[in-house]
Each structure stands twice: as C-alpha cells, then as structure tokens.
Amino acid sequence: MSERTILLVDDEPRLLETCKEALEGPGRAVLTACDGAEALATLARGGVDLVISDLKMPRLSGMELLRRIAEQGLDADVIVLTGYGTVQNAVECLKLGAVDYLLKPFKIAELCAAAGNALRERGLRQEKGKVDQLVAMLNLQSVLSGQNDQRGMVKEFLNQVRAAFEPDGIALFFSRESLGQRRDIALGPFFRAQPQTRGWFAALADRLLRQGRPKLLSAEALGRAMAGVTVDPPASAMGAPVAGGGQATGSVVVLRGAGKPAYTGDDLHLLAIFASHASLCFESQRSCAMLKEVNREILFSLASAVEAKDTYTRGHSERVGAYGVKLGRALSLSGREIELLRMAGELHDIGKIGVPDNILNKPASLTAEETRVMRQHPGIGRTILSKVSALEGVLPIVTHHHERVNGRGYPDGLAGEEIPFLARALCIVDSYEAMISNRAYHAARTPAEAASLLARGAGSQWDAAMVEVWLAVVAGEPG
Secondary structure: OOOEEEEEEOOOHHHHHHHHHHHOEOOEEEEEEOOHHHHHHHHHOOOOOEEEEEOOOOOOOHHHHHHHHHHOOOOOEEEEEEOOOOHHHHHHHHHOOOOEEEEOOOOHHHHHHHHHHHHHHHHHHHHHHHHHHHHHHHHHHHHHHOOOOHHHHHHHHHHHHHHHHOOOEEEEEEOHHHHOOOOOEEEOHHHHHOHHHHHHHHHHHHHHHHHOOOEEEOHHHHHHHOOOOOOOOOOEEEEEEEEEOOEEEEEEEEEEOOOOOOOOHHHHHHHHHHHHHHHHHHHOOOHHHHHHHHHHHHHHHHHHHHHOOOOOOOOHHHHHHHHHHHHHHHOOOOHHHHHHHHHHHHHOOHHHHHOOHHHHOOOOOOOHHHHHHHOOHHHHHHHHHOOOHHHHHHHHHHHOOOOOOEOOOOOOOOEHHHOOHHHHHHHHHHHHHHHOOOEOOEOOOOHHHHHHHHHHHEOOOEOHHHHHHHHHHHHOOOO
C-alpha cells in the first residue's frame, strides 16, 4: 500500500510534536501546520490524505479551513479537535465534511484509533471510487459504440456524463469548424435559471479546445471570473476538450451550485477520459477498433486493482484468461465463447475487492466466518460487472466458477450440467493456475503435480471430459 500523509494543524507546538510522534510509523508521513492558513497552503500542493485540525486558531480557524477545503474541492478527509466542544460545533463540522470530532483533552490512543479508522475508510472509498470510474468508462464505451449516428452519440454521451457527475448544469459546445448544422447544447437548472451565462461558458470551452487540456474551477475562481456576468456563479465547474485524431469537435462543461460537493482532481481526470472516449467515437468508424483496445486495457486494469490487494496473486487473472483461451481452442469453441472465457478469466476475482486483506493474505486455514466472507466474492463480482451491459455474457461464468460438479461448490451448490459450460471450463484453468503458483497457504506445485491433482478430482470437483482435454493441452506445453 502506498504511504499515507497526515497533516496536523494546531497552534500548540507541544501538542503538535506529541501527536506527530504518536502518528508517525511505517506507511505514514506526518506534516504539521500552526494554523489554518499554513495548512491550506500545504493542502494546495496536494498529497495529503488526512487533516487533523484544532478549531480555535489564529489567522484561519479550523471551521473556516473546513469550508475552504470543501469550496476548493481539496481531496483530504478531516478530523476536528477542540477544547470548546458543543453539539452545535460538532454538527456544523460534520455538515462541512469532517469525518470525526474529538474533544480535548483526549487520549493519544483515541487519536491514533480515529486516524486509523479514517485512513482505512478512505482507502476503501478510493478503491470503490476506482471501480466506479472504470465501470462508468466501460458503460460509456458500450453505449457510444452502439450508436450509428452522431446525434445518438451526443445524446448518450450527455446522458452518461450526467449520470457520472450529477451536475446542476451540463453543456457541449462545438467548435466552429465542426459545428455545421449542429447547435451548442446547454442543459440543467443552472442554465435554465441563468441563460446569460452560456456565452461565458462557450468562451471557456473555446479556450479549453485551443489549449488542449481540461480545467477545474473553484468557487473563488468562478466568482472572480464571472463577476460581470452573474451575481450567483456556480460553486464548482470543470471542462474538457472533445478532440481527437487531429479533428476538433468541441468541449464539454459540467458545473454544480452551492450545497453540493465541489468537483475534485479525480473528477476532472474522469471527465477528460470521458471526453477522450467521445472524441474517438465522433471521429469515425475507424475508432471502433481503438475503443475495443481501450476496453481491454480498462478490463485488465480493473483486474489488476484487485490483485494489488493480494501479493501472491499478481498476474493470476491475466494468466487464467490466457489459459482459458487455450482450453477454449482445444474444446473447439467459437470465437465469441473463447473471448468470453478470456474476459471472465481476467475478471473472475474482481469480487475480492470486497474481501479484507487479512483474509486474502492469511497464511493459515480460514475460520468458518472467514470462509463465509471469502465465498461472497463471486456474488460481489457479479454485482460489480452487472453494471456494465457489455459484460452480460461474462456474468454466469464469474458467478459460478467455484461450483463443483458434485454439487459441493459455491455460491449456489450447482451440480453437473447445471453449472454453465464456460464456468466449468474456467474452474479448471483457475484451479490449475492457483496450484502452480505460490500462495499464502501453499508453495507452488509443479505442472506434473497439478495435473495429478486435477486428474484425481475429475468427475467430483471438475468436469471429467474437460479435465482430460486440459491435461492434453498441458502435456503438449514445452518444458
């Protein structure tokens, strides 16, 4: 896991030093600031995961620091410390986005526990955010590649942007070169209430297209730039150029009013990817092949995100996918079935993103409760992948790749031909790859030893006919 950075903010130097010593350790770096203004400058440089701040400080209070963090879309969680605790203060801090609230005097153990919980929750949220972003990208690609005309592409692109970013205003401004008979599009309650702002955002879109890079605007920046246009500017906005293959198309802009979380750098990155996907689709039919390759890279990165949690299984899913292709060819499957088997192999363990690291990496036998948690991963995987319509054919394979032909597998205890054909195939190559790899609970076996185990379980754990075919494939492998 990458190092986490904590920023301590307090005007009491001795307390800062004591807390810093307590919180520092392997995988953690601790920075300090004497007030909110200094903290804000540190946060602007990026890289801070958790802020632990006093409320009462000179220059910029902890409460105002919370407001600035929210307004500027700074990506850091906040725990508030105060010796002036009231219910009203606590409620106000939580409303402004604080994740916890500790009263002075507190025990150092309480502070360490609160920081540990906050960092753990942040890690889980970031993992889920990565999955959500990848799912959003896959959905976008699937929807856009299914459109035969640009009007349909524009409509579906805006629908996907609206679903991913929940804006109060969304606009697609076309460049003069590509406008033709198309008109700029500006939707949402913000543009309905303030139509005079369309010209300003159109000018912003033109600058984005000329500069060729996305831009994130805070409430402060919008207030200054739009002073002569409106007295009620949005609280957050971002835009990205839609241009690819040397052909300028336009720019997409999304914005939010007060009361909603400000857009962050991660949001801007995702919008830029959305715009890039859209530009490829708008460009020509030739882009379809490029999108399929992007799709594969996204699928593989999704699987890699899961394997990063388990040091013993890095590369496992890619190898299972490759083995699936070999078995599929040996079974004389169609090109579509072989492709499904490859994708299922690369994604079959995606549900492990919901399994705690201590269970995934446990070197000893799992307890009954740990086994129950581990056996939830096929169902979690199905839930994640079901959000992507293009992966519908993969779902039964991923869901049932731990079933056994004798009915003693999971999650549904299916037996024999009740188990989907491709799931039976994946179960064999998944088991084989696990056998010949180092795991937390066993050393790698030789291919001959793995073949012997498969032969012994043929007809009870694995489909006997498929095992016979796979052993023939393995026997023909060099070395």
